[in-house]
Amino acid sequence: MDANIDFTQAVKGYILEEFLPGENPDDLTEDLPLISGGIIDSIATLKLVLHFEERYGIVLEAHEADKEHLDTIRDIAALLASKVR
Amino acid sequence: MSVTAAATVSSQGLSDTRQQGRIGLVDYLVILAQLALLLVLLRQFQIESGAFLRLAMLAFAGFAVHAWLPLSWRLPFFSLLSLAGIGVVMGAENAAWLVGIGLVMIGLCHVPLSFGSRGFLLLGVAGVLALQRAGHLPFPWSDAIWPILGSMFMFRLIVYFYDLRHDKTPATISQSLAYFFMLPNACFPLFPVVDYKTFRRNYFDDDAYRIYQFGIEWMVRGVVHLILYRVVYYYLTLAPHEVSEPAHLTQYLVSNFLLYLRVSGLFHLIIGMLCLFGFRLPETHNRFLLASSFTDFWRRINIYWKEFMQKVFYYPTVFKLRKLGTEKALVIATLYVFLMTWFLHAYQWFWLRGTMLLVVQDVLFWTILGLLVVGNSLYEMKHGRARSLGKPTRGWRDMAVLVAKTYATFWFICVLWSFWTAESLPTWFAMWAALRGDYTIEVLLFPTLILAVIVIGSIPGDSLRNVRASEQSERAWQRGRMATLAGMMFLIGVSVEGVHSQFGRDVGTFVHSLRSGQLSRLDTAKLERGYYESLLSVDRFNSQLWEVYMNKPKNWLDIDNANLKRFVGGFAQTELIPSFAQTTRFGTITINRFGMRDKDYEIEPAADTYRAAVLGASLVMGWGVGDGEAFEALIEDRLNREWSDGTFARFELLNMGVPGHKPPQQLVMMERALEFEPDAIFYVASGREVTRTLDYIAEVVEKRVEIPYEGLTQLLEKANVVPGMDGATVMQRLTPYGREVLAYVYERVVSEARARGAATVWIFLPQVREGSWQEETREAVEIAQSAGFTIINLEDVYRGHDIDDVRLAPWDDHPNAFGHRLIADRLFIGLEAQRDLIFRRADD
Numbered sequence: 001m002d003a004n005i006d007f008t009q010a011v012k013g014y015i016l017e018e019f020l021p022g023e024n025p026d027d028l029t030e031d032l033p034l035i036s037g038g039i040i041d042s043i044a045t046l047k048l049v050l051h052f053e054e055r056y057g058i059v060l061e062a063h064e065a066d067k068e069h070l071d072t073i074r075d076i077a078a079l080l081a082s083k084v085r
Numbered sequence: 086m087s088v089t090a091a092a093t094v095s096s097q098g099l100s101d102t103r104q105q106g107r108i109g110l111v112d113y114l115v116i117l118a119q120l121a122l123l124l125v126l127l128r129q130f131q132i133e134s135g136a137f138l139r140l141a142m143l144a145f146a147g148f149a150v151h152a153w154l155p156l157s158w159r160l161p162f163f164s165l166l167s168l169a170g171i172g173v174v175m176g177a178e179n180a181a182w183l184v185g186i187g188l189v190m191i192g193l194c195h196v197p198l199s200f201g202s203r204g205f206l207l208l209g210v211a212g213v214l215a216l217q218r219a220g221h222l223p224f225p226w227s228d229a230i231w232p233i234l235g236s237m238f239m240f241r242l243i244v245y246f247y248d249l250r251h252d253k254t255p256a257t258i259s260q261s262l263a264y265f266f267m268l269p270n271a272c273f274p275l276f277p278v279v280d281y282k283t284f285r286r287n288y289f290d291d292d293a294y295r296i297y298q299f300g301i302e303w304m305v306r307g308v309v310h311l312i313l314y315r316v317v318y319y320y321l322t323l324a325p326h327e328v329s330e331p332a333h334l335t336q337y338l339v340s341n342f343l344l345y346l347r348v349s350g351l352f353h354l355i356i357g358m359l360c361l362f363g364f365r366l367p368e369t370h371n372r373f374l375l376a377s378s379f380t381d382f383w384r385r386i387n388i389y390w391k392e393f394m395q396k397v398f399y400y401p402t403v404f405k406l407r408k409l410g411t412e413k414a415l416v417i418a419t420l421y422v423f424l425m426t427w428f429l430h431a432y433q434w435f436w437l438r439g440t441m442l443l444v445v446q447d448v449l450f451w452t453i454l455g456l457l458v459v460g461n462s463l464y465e466m467k468h469g470r471a472r473s474l475g476k477p478t479r480g481w482r483d484m485a486v487l488v489a490k491t492y493a494t495f496w497f498i499c500v501l502w503s504f505w506t507a508e509s510l511p512t513w514f515a516m517w518a519a520l521r522g523d524y525t526i527e528v529l530l531f532p533t534l535i536l537a538v539i540v541i542g543s544i545p546g547d548s549l550r551n552v553r554a555s556e557q558s559e560r561a562w563q564r565g566r567m568a569t570l571a572g573m574m575f576l577i578g579v580s581v582e583g584v585h586s587q588f589g590r591d592v593g594t595f596v597h598s599l600r601s602g603q604l605s606r607l608d609t610a611k612l613e614r615g616y617y618e619s620l621l622s623v624d625r626f627n628s629q630l631w632e633v634y635m636n637k638p639k640n641w642l643d644i645d646n647a648n649l650k651r652f653v654g655g656f657a658q659t660e661l662i663p664s665f666a667q668t669t670r671f672g673t674i675t676i677n678r679f680g681m682r683d684k685d686y687e688i689e690p691a692a693d694t695y696r697a698a699v700l701g702a703s704l705v706m707g708w709g710v711g712d713g714e715a716f717e718a719l720i721e722d723r724l725n726r727e728w729s730d731g732t733f734a735r736f737e738l739l740n741m742g743v744p745g746h747k748p749p750q751q752l753v754m755m756e757r758a759l760e761f762e763p764d765a766i767f768y769v770a771s772g773r774e775v776t777r778t779l780d781y782i783a784e785v786v787e788k789r790v791e792i793p794y795e796g797l798t799q800l801l802e803k804a805n806v807v808p809g810m811d812g813a814t815v816m817q818r819l820t821p822y823g824r825e826v827l828a829y830v831y832e833r834v835v836s837e838a839r840a841r842g843a844a845t846v847w848i849f850l851p852q853v854r855e856g857s858w859q860e861e862t863r864e865a866v867e868i869a870q871s872a873g874f875t876i877i878n879l880e881d882v883y884r885g886h887d888i889d890d891v892r893l894a895p896w897d898d899h900p901n902a903f904g905h906r907l908i909a910d911r912l913f914i915g916l917e918a919q920r921d922l923i924f925r926r927a928d929d
Binding site for chain 1: 286
């Protein structure tokens with residue numbers, strides 16, 4: 001797999017398209033709290049996980065579906081990067 | 086800076102001050118000043134218990150030290166303070182047992198064995214504790230530790246163990262102790278399921294001053310919730326049988342649901358207190374009245390529970406089943422979550438009360454809610470839902486749709502909630518007959534109020550939640566502080582008697598009532614019923630009554646009602662078991678050969694003996710006091726001591742009291758009493774005579790017990806009541822005739838007694854707990870007077886005495902031995918005042 005994938009952009013793009021259509025991309029920053037801020041809920045988390053699992057052929061664990069790993073775009077990108085490596 | 090923009094500040098960019106949890110002297114003094122005000126507020130409104138006030142003082146004093154300690158000392162300090170808090174609330178011995186058991190369980194999580202082996206060991210210990218809790222194994226500690234031990238470990242141990250398996254960061258001893266024994270828990274068995282990872286992760290993750298200020302805001306919000314709860318609890322709640330028209334029905338539905346404010350209020354208090362020690366925990370509720378769908382409701386109400394279920398059950402299931410397809414996995418996982426929610430509700434009750442709880446409404450409620458959430462989730466999976474960063478923009482049409490959805494969801498939840506909390510399914514169904522009642526203008530009151538709240542609540546605001554206070558705009562931060570301060574000042578001001586009494590008697594009485602936590606009139610009635618029967622609704626809900634019950638020892642009085650009474654045929658249904666004796670913790674209970682808690686008497690009195698039969702319930706029988714300590718025995722002794730040299734050489738008072746007996750049953754007891762040729766019948770009324778009369782009639786109608794009194798059956802016919810009808814419907818139909826039914830009972834007692842030459846005396850003795858219990862007293866006195874009784878009204882017999890000096894226990898409002906002495910003294914004065922009228926022979 002390409003180690004130079006820009007996960008941050010991929011995650012941001014997906015979130016904007018799937019959950020926040022019409023929102024200003026500049027407002028969706030890398031450290032904006034998504035789960036604790038109430039932007040993505042359990043259903044959105046599930047969609048997000050399944051999307052990236054399918055897209056990158058990786059497997060995420062149930063205990064990783066939490067604020068520690070998925071609360072911000074930075075966290076999600078780091079988790080994906082760790083899986084791809 | 087907007088919230089959204091502000092929130093972009095990286096957590097990695099925390100300032101040194103924030104990382105070290107430091108606070109400036111001025112800010113520290115500002116927090117201390119607010120805590121002092123908060124303490125006054127808690128005291129003025131008697132928030133929760135005296136124990137909570139002591140705990141709050143300990144916490145605030147602890148904060149004063151904690152805030153200046155080096156960061157590395159703070160967690161150990163908090164742990165020690167929490168342990169001290171347990172000692173303050175529970176006493177040293179109970180605290181030692183509780184902490185000891187807790188340490189064993191925490192220790193087992195860390196023994197150097199495989200995860201599975203540790204889990205097995207934990208299950209083994211939990212199994213032994215469960216057997217002890219259920220009473221199958223002995224235990225050396227007090228019953229009092231179970232609810233707190235349960236609330237500390239029953240869910241948190243699951244989360245802790247789960248995180249131990251998955252979290253790579255090792256836990257320190259202080260973290261573990263702080264997590265399980267966290268300070269506010271000592272007072273609150275009803276405690277949110279705090280996530281261990283969040284508990285550690287959010288520790289001092291913001292500017293210390295702002296975390297503390299946030300904590301104060303949460304606690305003030307909690308107090309506001311609890312005061313609003315009291316308004317609902319004292320003034321708006323209705324019993325199902327009181328729901329006789331559509332306006333009542335809307336009031337019932339709304340007030341029943343709003344009782345949940347107590348839970349949200351307590352959770353705010355708890356989380357706010359934890360903030361004072363650096364735990365910046367997220368919100369526990371998010372404006373749950375404004376849920377616009379069932380999934381939204383599930384997300385907004387009791388968020389910590391939802392996240393616990395999500396972490397431990399939902400995600401593991403959905404991830405395991407994802408090969409089946411997302412939708413199937415989602416449906417199965419969601420239903421599993423609701424199944425487990427139901428099960429864990431029963432599991433929670435087991436640890437708190439020691440009995441399992443399996444009730445059909447619980448199963449149906451969680452099934453229905455589960456199915457609704459599944460349907461909603463599938464819809465959201467397919468169509469998504471509106472989300473926004475910051476303040477959403479909505480046109481009028483969108484706003485109208487949102488309000489309509491929220492309004493519909495609110496009422497649907499109210500209906501579902503009423504179903505869940507109903508004592509029985511027939512009671513719940515019977516309540517809907519109110520829709521056939523009169524449609525008055527009042528029917529619009531609650532629908533309009535709710536609509537107004539929803540419209541105002543739907544005005545777009547910042548949608549981002551749980552933002553660090555340091556990342557809020559300065560304006561929002563200042564606004565929050567000002568609102569908190571103003572709220573505290575306002576509430577403290579209003580609570581001062583000199584202030585609220587200026588607004589007239591009604592306002593004064595209203596505010597005064599909100600200043601203390603007491604049982605509502607409905608719960609007081611339930612408490613009374615609970616002495617003699619098992620109360621399902623008390624078992625199931627976290628009401629104030631539930632908490633009173635939770636502290637009640639299992640073998641209270643060493644005897645239960647079932648051992649004391651036996652069922653007999655006929656209208657009275659029960660009587661005391663003749664020739665029975667048992668020693669209880671309050672003395673011996675001896676029942677004579679005639680089924681009276683009294684000495685043995687001859688059936689026929691001696692010629693120079695004055696004999697009176699005392700009719701009544703547990704108060705007369707002397708519930709909770711030893712032989713010879715009930716007021717009836719004390720009066721008899723005194724009459725024999727002081728008056729036996731007069732007209733009569735001897736006085737005999739026959740104690741005909743039977744616990745749980747209600748006014749109609751006294752008709753049977755009086756017939757029995759007349760066999761002993763009394764010179765007088767003393768009828769002892771103890772409050773809510775009309776309601777208790779109807780309660781009993783409803784019971785016998787439902788059970789198809791034959792009613793041998795023509796006057797009563799005529800009244801039932803008039804009210805369109807037929808045998809076998811469910812109790813709730815009988816109550817509804819009979820309520821308009823309540824006065825007539827009681828009047829029939831009283832008139833019959835008087836006429837039957839007079840026909841046998843006996844004087845009739847009606848003695849009113851109040852419940853120890855003042856308040857709603859006395860609301861029918863005036864009416865009962867009037868009815869008794871009209872019936873021809875001689876009246877002795879002792880409604881102020883306990884006045885001027887501390888309730889705890891007079892009653893048996895918080896869960897048992899019967900007078901203790903001292904209370905009976907008070908009654909005897911006052912009753913003697915009452916009898917003396919009307920001696921000529923009462924102590925005479927029929928032929929005098």
